[in-house]
Amino acid sequence: NAGVTQTPKFRILKIGQSMTLQCAQDMNHNYMYWYRQDPGMGLKLIYYSVGAGITDKGEVPNGYNVSRSTTEDFPLRLELAAPSQTSVYFCASSPVRRENQPQHFGDGTRLSIL
């Protein structure tokens, strides 16, 4: 049971480059989330999805895009990387339609923009 799998684990980008952070879950969870965590800070929600084909913005969506074509996958796209996007990115998922279900996190992607 892999849970939430994120790839890559580490990446260095140059300013202006683009990349996609991958996230996959095998728990048949409808809800998926992308967070970023800056040093000494809590988690900030970037985007979330309540099911295939449905996505919505979180607290800090600027500079990012997402898609959700399947229940399992929820990739995060950075189109024009900027130094302010240097962070640790976590993907999470939770079960269906119950607000009291906890979120399960992947191991994270550590991204540096130079």
Add this chain to the structure above:
Amino acid sequence: QKEVEQNSGPLSVPEGAIASLNCTYSDRGSQSFFWYRQYSGKSPELIMSIYSNGDKEDGRFTAQLNKASQYVSLLIRDSQPSDSATYLCAVNHGAGSYQLTFGKGTKLSVIP
């Protein structure tokens, strides 16, 4: 603006003592409360959830919720060096909401 406040610490306690971690939140409609533990360089790991006023115990951990005071706490009894980590408080946005707001976390150090 939904806010979750935690004392950033570090909180240092001797091994075997009780560690008390506190969290306040601004949204009176919040109904679900979670404590996550995060070791340095690792992802958050759920350790406790609580939804009703009062205490909830799980092994050495006790979560306490007071909705009237908008306050949730985590007690760790018989603290061990392996408990040294950052503890994140997370609160849902209100009835029916699946979005969480996280505090910045409290760093706990258990001294052998």
